[in-house]
Amino acid sequence: MHKRTLLQAAAAAALLGASGLAPAQDNVFKIGLILPMTGQQATTGRQIEAAARLWMAQNGDTVAGRKIQLIVRDDTSLPDQTRRLAQELVVNEKVNVLAGMGITPSALAVAPIATQSKTPLVVMAAATSSITEASPYIVRSSFTLPQVSVAMADWAPKNGIKTVVTLVSDYGPGLDAEKYFSERFAFNGGKVPEKLRVPLRNPDFAPFLQKVRDLKPDALFVFVPSGAGAAVMKQFGERGMDKAGIRLIGTGDVTDDDQLNDMGDVALGVVTSHHYSAFHPSPANKKFVAEFMKANKNLRPNFMAVGGYDGMRVIYEALKKSGGKGGGDALLAAMKGQIFESPRGPVFIDAQTRDIVQNVYLRKVEKKDGQLWNVEFDVIKDVKDPGKSK
Numbered sequence: 001m002h003k004r005t006l007l008q009a010a011a012a013a014a015l016l017g018a019s020g021l022a023p024a025q026d027n028v029f030k031i032g033l034i035l036p037m038t039g040q041q042a043t044t045g046r047q048i049e050a051a052a053r054l055w056m057a058q059n060g061d062t063v064a065g066r067k068i069q070l071i072v073r074d075d076t077s078l079p080d081q082t083r084r085l086a087q088e089l090v091v092n093e094k095v096n097v098l099a100g101m102g103i104t105p106s107a108l109a110v111a112p113i114a115t116q117s118k119t120p121l122v123v124m125a126a127a128t129s130s131i132t133e134a135s136p137y138i139v140r141s142s143f144t145l146p147q148v149s150v151a152m153a154d155w156a157p158k159n160g161i162k163t164v165v166t167l168v169s170d171y172g173p174g175l176d177a178e179k180y181f182s183e184r185f186a187f188n189g190g191k192v193p194e195k196l197r198v199p200l201r202n203p204d205f206a207p208f209l210q211k212v213r214d215l216k217p218d219a220l221f222v223f224v225p226s227g228a229g230a231a232v233m234k235q236f237g238e239r240g241m242d243k244a245g246i247r248l249i250g251t252g253d254v255t256d257d258d259q260l261n262d263m264g265d266v267a268l269g270v271v272t273s274h275h276y277s278a279f280h281p282s283p284a285n286k287k288f289v290a291e292f293m294k295a296n297k298n299l300r301p302n303f304m305a306v307g308g309y310d311g312m313r314v315i316y317e318a319l320k321k322s323g324g325k326g327g328g329d330a331l332l333a334a335m336k337g338q339i340f341e342s343p344r345g346p347v348f349i350d351a352q353t354r355d356i357v358q359n360v361y362l363r364k365v366e367k368k369d370g371q372l373w374n375v376e377f378d379v380i381k382d383v384k385d386p387g388k389s390k
């Protein structure tokens with residue numbers, strides 16, 4: 001009898017303990033941020049984590065009465081790891097939102113988990129058009145390759161470029177860039193004599209660049225993911241491609257602000273189309289760049305950082321709007337249709353597609369005060385992902 005009472009008391013205490021803890025636990029709002037912090041895509045992880053932490057430092061860690069907890073996990077950009085980590089974050093940590101996704105295969109690996117668990121997944125980096133169609137719980141704060149590639153295909157033929165060889169990383173975003181650039185360029189009367197694809201993992205650009213040299217097009221159009229641009233630029237210079245009269249053009253991934261300043265003079269004059277330059281002259285961007293650099297030992301933010309920063313804003317605003325109640329569906333509903341001023345310019349989360357609508361800029365690498373920057377010289381406003389109309 002005595003023993004039973006003790007047991008009952010213990011059970012009651014445990015229950016009380018649990019319910020005593022419950023409010024505190026419930027009060028925490030967890031963001032599971034999965035990024036490549038090591039390996040080939042590590043610069044993406046470093047940029048996005050720094051941007052997310054800057055957002056929290058600027059905007060506080062309490063929203064709608066909830067304490068924000070950022071849980072960062074390194075997937076080394078291997079999609080099996082991304083999936084395993086997402087599962088663990090949803091099941092064990094009970095995260096309210098999943099975010100990050102350094103490369104397309106990672107985002108696609110996590111999409112079914114977002115759907116099954118009704119957890120919003122904010123894609124801050126990966127940029128293949130079809131990603132948002134892989135789950136109704138995906139919202140994107142980065143960009144898409146079709147969105148930025150078309151502008152280059154319109155600019156090039158008006159600027160003396162009639163033949164182009166394309167060179168892309170052989171996976172989702174590269175195939176999107178190749179298709180949307182070359183179709184539009186051909187529509188504009190240009191010729192694409194060859195389309196080259198290099199492996200994503202440990203690419204050796206040398207044999208491809210040799211081939212381009214032999215073909216001698218007016219320009220080489222390049223897409224490689226953030227972090228790989230410096231290697232392309234270096235080998236382009238070493239092979240004397242520029243001296244042979246071949247211009248380098250591409251999406252802004254190749255003149256990535258994370259690496260641009262170390263690329264040297266071979267990068268000067270390279271024209272790219274993209275949604276973000278650290279040199280964007282708005283007051284909002286100047287503040288963002290200054291505060292990011294101050295908090296990160298002078299690291300210059302790149303387009304990945306902006307995807308992370310704006311992704312955090314989308315999550316914070318959704319939590320504010322839904323009053324911290326209602327779970328994944330309420331959050332998702334409050335993410336759709338958000339309009340705000342990003343460091344990149346005005347942006348809008350299209351409620352139908354859950355993809356980002358934004359300005360695309362034409363930019364040329366120039367030296368200003370001894371530093372290399374992507375200097376914007378033209379803009380196409382409010383560009384939707386053209387991949388969605390197919």
Ligand code: PHB
Nearest residue numbers: 103104126127173225226
């Ligand atoms: C992607 O894998 O979707 C990706 C990664 C890096 C980029 C662009 C796209 O710069």
